[in-house]
Amino acid sequence: MSFDVVAQQPKLLHLLHGVVAFAAVVCLTLLAVHRGPMRRRGPAFLLLAPALLLLTVGLLLPGLRTLLLSFMDGEGEAWVGFANYAWMFTDPGALLSLRNTLTWVVLVPSLVTAVGLLYAAAVVRSRFRALALTLVLLPMAISFVGAGLVWKFVYAYRPAEADQIGLLNQLVVAFGGTPRQWLVDAPGNTLFLVVAMVWTQAGFAAVLLAGAISVVPGEITEAARLDGASPRQIFWRITLPLIRPTLLVVVLAEVIGTVKAFDIVRTMTAGQFDTGVIAHEMYDQAFRYGETGRGAALAVTLFVLVTPVVAYKVRAQRSAR
Structure with a gap:
């Protein structure tokens, strides 16, 4: 598939950007682990960082957003407390x-x-x-x-x-x-x-x-x-x-x-x-x-x-x- 075809499909282009960004994070993490100091829990944290990032974006933030919406009206604009x-x-x-x-x-x-x-x-x-x-x-x-x-x-x-x-x-x-x-x-x-x-x-x-x-x-x-x-x-x-x-x-x-x-x-x-x-x-x-x-x-x-x-x-x- 040529670049022009991809450029005409915004959703596919965004997906490719996401894949490239994730791959870049993983590569940088592995490089840091390989060249960095192998002491204590540093390498383990670096390896877990991409997964923790995905969990934060895909689970924690939506959860907090849902909790906030539960105190708002049907449109998600006005604060209604415990109504x-x-x-x-x-x-x-x-x-x-x-x-x-x-x-x-x-x-x-x-x-x-x-x-x-x-x-x-x-x-x-x-x-x-x-x-x-x-x-x-x-x-x-x-x-x-x-x-x-x-x-x-x-x-x-x-x-x-x-x-x-x-x-x-x-x-x-x-x-x-x-x-x-x-x-x-x-x-x-x-x-x-x-x-x-x-x-x-x-x-x-x-x-x-x-x-x-x-x-x-x-x-x-x-x-x-x-x-x-x-x-x-x-x-x-x-x-x-x-x-x-x-x-x-x-x-x-x-x-x-x-x-x-x-x-x-x-x-x-x-x-x-x-x-x-x-x-x-x-x-x-x-x-x-x-x-x-x-x-x-x-x-x-x-x-x-x-x-x-x-x-x-x-x-x-x-x-x-």
């Missing part, structure tokens, strides 16, 4: 989103961990363990948007006199029932969205927990078996306590992912029929209704909710080493 936060805890729609998010946070990690644990315990000693874990892990290869579309078809509704295209209503009709609008009727529709999330994440839990169960020392379980312990007692009193660190990692990872849930809700119901969550309400307020301040307040709240969980997860992983 956006007051709205968030008084508006029925925002309160519904908070309640639904709490429901997700309680149900999804619990169900994902339980399903993954039971599945892992069932297949970990099987000859077909690799195949079984591969099958349960397949949904993770699908994006949340793809999973939402799949389950939207599963719950699809048609009038009783029409041919059903949804698997669930097809089964209901086959057993003589009446088709239902599963994604419309609240509050059950939230539970059906949760099922889609559990389907995508159960494989993650199963693989991690199967790995943890497989490294439980066989001498301990064999000694318990010789002492007369039943398989159920061995599982609950020996295996489960020994894999507790992995269980904790799975639960915390699912809590973090669930608090930020957006794609499945957006794809399946678009937040309608009382299924909105914090992340989706943030999107609606900021981009659909033009209420930038309210969207920013919801984003800050989401950050505040996730941060303690992330900190606890990091601490738990360090203590497990």
Whole structure:
């Protein structure tokens, strides 16, 4: 591509400038490390400098900007103080989103961990363990948007006199029932969205927990078996306590992912029929209704909710080493 062609495309030209600038920073950093004094933490800091710069520009500054916007009006011009936060805890729609998010946070990690644990315990000693874990892990290869579309078809509704295209209503009709609008009727529709999330994440839990169960020392379980312990007692009193660190990692990872849930809700119901969550309400307020301040307040709240969980997860992983 010639320079004239590039010059006619400003976006491409800006991208090239950015790539060249970043490459120049990296080269200068490596040169400074190579020729500079190799004492203490100087070289490490120089090598980390480009990454820290990118994190500052791409994460820290936007975060501070969002925090500032949360105290301003919808146009981002007038200072309104804590009005956006007051709205968030008084508006029925925002309160519904908070309640639904709490429901997700309680149900999804619990169900994902339980399903993954039971599945892992069932297949970990099987000859077909690799195949079984591969099958349960397949949904993770699908994006949340793809999973939402799949389950939207599963719950699809048609009038009783029409041919059903949804698997669930097809089964209901086959057993003589009446088709239902599963994604419309609240509050059950939230539970059906949760099922889609559990389907995508159960494989993650199963693989991690199967790995943890497989490294439980066989001498301990064999000694318990010789002492007369039943398989159920061995599982609950020996295996489960020994894999507790992995269980904790799975639960915390699912809590973090669930608090930020957006794609499945957006794809399946678009937040309608009382299924909105914090992340989706943030999107609606900021981009659909033009209420930038309210969207920013919801984003800050989401950050505040996730941060303690992330900190606890990091601490738990360090203590497990």
